[in-house]
Amino acid sequence: MSSLTRRRRRLTICAITVSAALVSLPASAAPGKNSTPFGARTLARLAAERTHSAGGITHQVKAADEDDGNEADEIAEGADQYAEARTSPGIVAPGAYGAAWNSLGKLPGTGGGWHHVTDLPYNSDDPRYRDFDSNSSGGAGNVTGRMAAMAADDDGYVYAGSAGGGVWRSHTGGGHWKPISDRLSSQSTGALALDGAGRLWLGTGEATTNADAYLGSGVYVLSHPHHGSFSMRSRVGGDELESTTVHELRFGAGKVWAATSEGVWSHSTKKLTGAWKLEFAPNPDYLPGGSKASDPSAAYKNIANDIAIDPKDPTKVVLAVGWRSGDDYNGFYTKTNGAWTRITSGLGDLPADADGVGNVTFARSADGSRYYAVDQSPEQLNTNPDSGLEGIFVSKSGSPTGPWTKIADYKGLAADGSALTTSGYMPGIQAWYNQFLTVDPSDPQHVYAGLEEVHETKDGGSTWSAVGPYWNFGFPCWSIDPAKQTGDCNQTTHPDQHGVAIGRYHGKSFVYVGNDGGVYRRPVDGAQDSSGHATDWTSLNDGTIDTLQYYSVxxxxxxxxxxxxxxxxxxxxxxxxxxxxxxxxxxxxxxxxxxxxxxxxxxxxxxxxxxxxxxxxxxxxxxxxxxxxxxxxxxxxxxxxxxxxxxxxxxxxxxxxxxxxxxxxxxxxxxxxxxxxxxxxxxxxxxxxxxxxxxxxxxxxxxxxxxxxxxxxxxxxxxxxxxxxxxxxxxxxxxxxxxxxxxxxxxxxxxxxxxxxxxxxxxxxxxxxxxxxxxxxxxxxxxxxxxxxxxxxxxxxxxxxxxxxxxxxxxxxxxxxxxxxxxxxxxxxxxxxxxxxxxxxxxxxxxxxxxxxxxxxxxxxxxxxxxxxxxxxxxxxxxx
Structure with a gap:
């Protein structure tokens, strides 16, 4: 295949099935509105021959198999296959990995110890390899493996939770990293959160529903996160959340809430012993021990994506529940007369129907005046070859019950400096996989949203900038020949965003983003060029953090x-x-x-x-x-x-x-x-x-x-x-x-x-x-x-x-x-x-x-x- 085809197809690297380690069934068994629950066909395989001019050199681009459509099918394929190896021929019961880890620990050890080879920076822009078959000069700089979650405080401490390499800590505002979860039986991160007391909470089990994600062993808390590390003794509650994935951890009214692959759970933040309470599961018969627990679709029937707690009344809680490819239970739920009930009206622009609610992330402003949400739509995923994004929304009442107003869709984001459009894609093409959202603590109208790229608004959503474009390829400043570049191409982040946090270091506020290439930061109110692209991103993948995900050597x-x-x-x-x-x-x-x-x-x-x-x-x-x-x-x-x-x-x-x-x-x-x-x-x-x-x-x-x-x-x-x-x-x-x-x-x-x-x-x-x-x-x-x-x-x-x-x-x-x-x-x-x-x-x-x-x-x-x-x-x- 041609080099440009490689670049177009590189978007297919993530994957679309539920956790490989494992929800215990392949993606083909998942329920949806069509027989293939992953939406349209792969956009990465561009059917027609195209010509592309890059720095004056014209290339013929022809996909390998002349297949039309969007990328989701190819992503689904890779995901399905990674999971198949570990699940087929049947349903794998929860606890399999935990039992294996315990057994492994009892084996006698050999002599000798492991030597770390790749503990040095990995420069994706290394000029030695600048070529049409590499991504060198794309602008991502030093990279490492996928980061699923981020947390940061005002003392310069940053915490990065990786997909398969555990949690890492920096005390210098990023860089000089140390692993702090190596003693746990799961190195897969779903969520990281700091509570009001400064404790660091870790939800294990990556929840991006992608190919190579692994289930977790529960939720852990580190009381003094500036020191020490997580241990099995720091697990919260019992084994209720073993073999789940944790999408988000939220706090309110003395509780920590967990949105998991097996519904929404809560636990006291004061007394950490005792069992977790199941707050809501839309299809409890499909949970472990239920009458339908062995059904091939069980792993898709109780997925919870996020929890929004009303800052003015913490008893008011909204749950975002649903499988990203669509199911009848998808929707927003709140408690009415003591029972969880789907919200069917009053949300404004935020969809109330099951077809419009998929993967959802909430964020609220520090002063409680605004709530924001990003929503991926199963209907868009299944019918729209351009994007799966329903939109970004704001509740100006500050209440998660709304009413909500749409402040961005994929077409608007594409027009605000997105680099995806230069490669034949649109923002939100992988919104089921790429999502984060956060609000500047000092400004309720200043929001960062992560999809494939990093987007920023400073006016509550009236205007947006792609401050972290997908790459620099296709921009007027870029050329394969360095002598022909204008010098205006700045470092960007690696594509495919998953985690975000805002913290302070030496008195200055920074935003930290985690993606498929590791961790990056920039000043919260950083600089932009005339196209709206940030000029001040810094890669924090300095070689002391190695979460690289190798398939081969x-x-x-x-x-x-x-x-x-x-x-x-x-x-x-x-x-x-x-x-x-x-x-x-x-x-x-x-x-x-x-x-x-x-x-x-x-x-x-x-x-x-x-x-x-x-x-x-x-x-x-x-x-x-x-x-x-x-x-x-x-x-x-x-x-x-x-x-x-x-x-x-x-x-x-x-x-x-x-x-x-x-x-x-x-x-x-x-x-x-x-x-x-x-x-x-x-x-x-x-x-x-x-x-x-x-x-x-x-x-x-x-x-x-x-x-x-x-x-x-x-x-x-x-x-x-x-x-x-x-x-x-x-x-x-x-x-x-x-x-x-x-x-x-x-x-x-x-x-x-x-x-x-x-x-x-x-x-x-x-x-x-x-x-x-x-x-x-x-x-x-x-x-x-x-x-x-x-x-x-x-x-x-x-x-x-x-x-x-x-x-x-x-x-x-x-x-x-x-x-x-x-x-x-x-x-x-x-x-x-x-x-x-x-x-x-x-x-x-x-x-x-x-x-x-x-x-x-x-x-x-x-x-x-x-x-x-x-x-x-x-x-x-x-x-x-």
């Missing part, structure tokens, strides 16, 4: 600088490259980064997957020579995607592997099993050959090859409605392909098969990593038990070798040179030493998902790609 010798070059694919942060002498990591590819192949002999030979097997290769680490030309002989990377990429007959993050004995032979898996034998010298997708057709509706989930023998795992259907899985085996020359007959007795569970590890000494000796949870936690047919299996006859028969391994999803495995076996799980890494039958825990990582393991070129170091805390290494010899 690759390692090769750095021939230029010594040591090794480390690279990896990331959620919404492209491909990172860390050279042997680097003090700052760079990004040489934009968008999502999927699977990665790196030449062990030369770390600048890299194959990087975007999504759906959209593979590009570089043989110089994609370092641009400064020519700023479209001359094909001087490009830094090449599109070499096999044909399944064009038809999307591959997984969102599709498997890619090199033969262990011949690094020039690659295997890629979609519906077909593909092979190419040109290594990093490949220049075209036509150089791939189909070895085997897995069949209609089937797609590869894992591939491995050694000495000409190929293993492929597949699923199809891949969700919990009719889930099926299997293994195909054959040779790289196209001979001998056949499906393995897996026993129906559960010897190999009917769950997602996520990885192979082939014995380097014997290609018929292979290990299999199995995702999901065992039948103890899932009611799905054939769920079986076990997570690691061994075959000594080329996959014909298998033996469960899980032994004392906790019941936790396994993602990948690798055989070490001495015959040991390391397995990556959703909660860390385990290791079975040579000659042993039991497992040990490797080091003491927080409760973070490790999605891939690779060995260094010399085999002596194990690299772990975590989805929330960057890349870590451990010496293999220390594990034995």
């Amino acid at each position: 690759g390692i090769g010798k750095d021939l230029a600088y010594g040591g090794v070059a480390v690279t990896g694919g990331l959620q919404d942060n492209g491909q990172s490259v860390l050279r042997g002498n680097d003090k700052v990591m760079g990004s040489n590819f934009g968008g999502d980064g999927g699977d990665t192949l790196t030449d062990p002999a030369n770390g600048c030979n890299i194959a990087e997957e975007y999504v759906y097997l959209a593979v590009q290769i570089t043989q110089n680490c994609a370092v641009n020579d400064g020519s700023w030309t479209s001359d094909p002989s001087r490009v830094t990377s090449y599109n070499v995607a096999p044909a399944d990429s064009a038809t999307s007959e591959a997984r969102f993050i599709a498997p890619l592997a090199a033969d262990m004995k011949n690094s020039s032979t690659w295997i890629a898996g979609g519906r077909h099993v593909w092979v190419q034998t040109h290594g990093y010298a490949i220049r075209s997708g036509s150089e791939w050959t189909s070895l085997h057709d897995l069949g209609v509706g089937r797609t590869a989930t894992a591939v491995a090859a050694s000495g000409g023998k190929v293993y492929v795992a597949w699923c199809g259907p891949c969700n919990n409605r009719g889930f099926a899985r299997g293994i195909a085996v054959g040779n790289e020359d196209g001979t001998g392909w056949h499906d393995i007959t897996l026993p129906v007795d559960g010897t190999v569970p009917n769950r997602y098969l996520s990885g192979f590890a082939v014995d380097p000494k014997n290609a018929d000796h292979v290990y299999l990593a199995v995702n999901g949870f065992s039948r103890h936690w899932t009611e799905g047919p054939g769920a079986g038990v076990g997570h690691v299996f061994e075959s000594k006859d080329g996959g014909t028969t298998w033996k469960d070798i899980s032994a004392n391994l906790p019941d936790v999803p396994a993602n990948s495995a690798v055989v070490t040179q001495n015959g040991g076996l390391a397995v990556a799980t959703d909660l860390g890494v385990v290791y079975r030493a040579p000659g042993r039958t039991t497992w040990q825990r490797v080091g003491r990582l927080p409760a973070v998902a490790v999605l891939q393991l690779k060995l260094s070129p010399d085999g002596g170091t194990l690299y772990a790609a975590t989805h929330g805390r960057g890349i870590y290494t451990v010496k293999v010899r220390d594990c034995d």
Whole structure:
């Protein structure tokens, strides 16, 4: 695909299904107004050829599959698939991750400890990699992983809650971060809030209903947040909020209110023991223990998004409840005559019908004179290819019951300096995922609203400015050639906004925003240029905070600088490259980064997957020579995607592997099993050959090859409605392909098969990593038990070798040179030493998902790609 198509498609990095970890069903089961609850088709796949002039260079842009519509379908696909791996074939009961974490903690530990590799700044604008295939010069600067929530006080302390890497604290108004939640069993943040007493409240479980979000273990409070850290003893109440997501925490009348995926709950803020009280669940039969708890749609039936408490009368409370794709229960509720009742009139412009109320965020002014709300509409999501935003509203009475007046819609926001319009999108295209709202404490008419971009109004909504535009591409100031830039392009924030807070540092007020690229700040009343774009954003991702969400890792010798070059694919942060002498990591590819192949002999030979097997290769680490030309002989990377990429007959993050004995032979898996034998010298997708057709509706989930023998795992259907899985085996020359007959007795569970590890000494000796949870936690047919299996006859028969391994999803495995076996799980890494039958825990990582393991070129170091805390290494010899 062309580089500009990559830039357009990079908006699809977030995802749309309910929590992968897990609400226990795929997005396809969700109720909605249409059979596909995610609205219109993907805008990212622009159907028609377009021409785009960037700095005087004209590019032809043609989408990979000529498919029309909006981006939500592609986002839904990626989300669905991440969840499928952990949920199929059935419903996963609450508490599965908590039990796994407890079991993991009881395992004996290996020797040695983890070394943090990516604990340094990651510059998405690194000038070394400025190119049409990167996002360099987009203006986001230093980035890290997704931030779901923010809090700040007037003493210079800032708190950032990440999607999968825990909560971090800065005492310098941002920067010099320290993690403060590593002892918790969930590192997924849903909400952060400071109460009137200065205590910091943490609601675990990210509530953005996206692909790679994880459920939480409850709500915690830190009485003295300037010091100390969260612990399991600081949990509020009992286990009522385990295995939920928390969207917001609000305070009023001596209570803390929690909007969760299982309704609205409250608890005393004075006495922190005792159970949480369920205030309202619109469909209580679908809650755990209810008569319909096992229904496939249960996880969507009690979603609460926010709570608004009347500052003049805290007994008056309005609940915003509803699934973003639409359901009959969606709406605003208040208590009337002791019962929660949907508000059907009197709201003014704020919709009262179920079709108009989806994901909602409230914010009130400090003086109580104004209430604001941003509302995502299921009807817009399902019918409007341009935006899912209903609008931004104000209640000038200060009461959450209104009446409300609309002060912004997507068309008005698009006209106020939005950068999305230069890329074919409109504000609010992902309003179900991107939302924040806050009011300047010193000015009730000064409001910050976060969607894909950061918007600001200083006059109560009469006028708006896109102070944090999506990027600088497409602006008159931008050119691929730095010499042709006007100098007016300022740093902006990373796209996709989630959290916001206002605090003070050294007597000055700042607004802090959290998004898919980390944390940024600017003065609350900062400066703007003539287009309304802020000129004073600062990235606070200084390298001391690493919440990068890797899908993959690759390692090769750095021939230029010594040591090794480390690279990896990331959620919404492209491909990172860390050279042997680097003090700052760079990004040489934009968008999502999927699977990665790196030449062990030369770390600048890299194959990087975007999504759906959209593979590009570089043989110089994609370092641009400064020519700023479209001359094909001087490009830094090449599109070499096999044909399944064009038809999307591959997984969102599709498997890619090199033969262990011949690094020039690659295997890629979609519906077909593909092979190419040109290594990093490949220049075209036509150089791939189909070895085997897995069949209609089937797609590869894992591939491995050694000495000409190929293993492929597949699923199809891949969700919990009719889930099926299997293994195909054959040779790289196209001979001998056949499906393995897996026993129906559960010897190999009917769950997602996520990885192979082939014995380097014997290609018929292979290990299999199995995702999901065992039948103890899932009611799905054939769920079986076990997570690691061994075959000594080329996959014909298998033996469960899980032994004392906790019941936790396994993602990948690798055989070490001495015959040991390391397995990556959703909660860390385990290791079975040579000659042993039991497992040990490797080091003491927080409760973070490790999605891939690779060995260094010399085999002596194990690299772990975590989805929330960057890349870590451990010496293999220390594990034995």
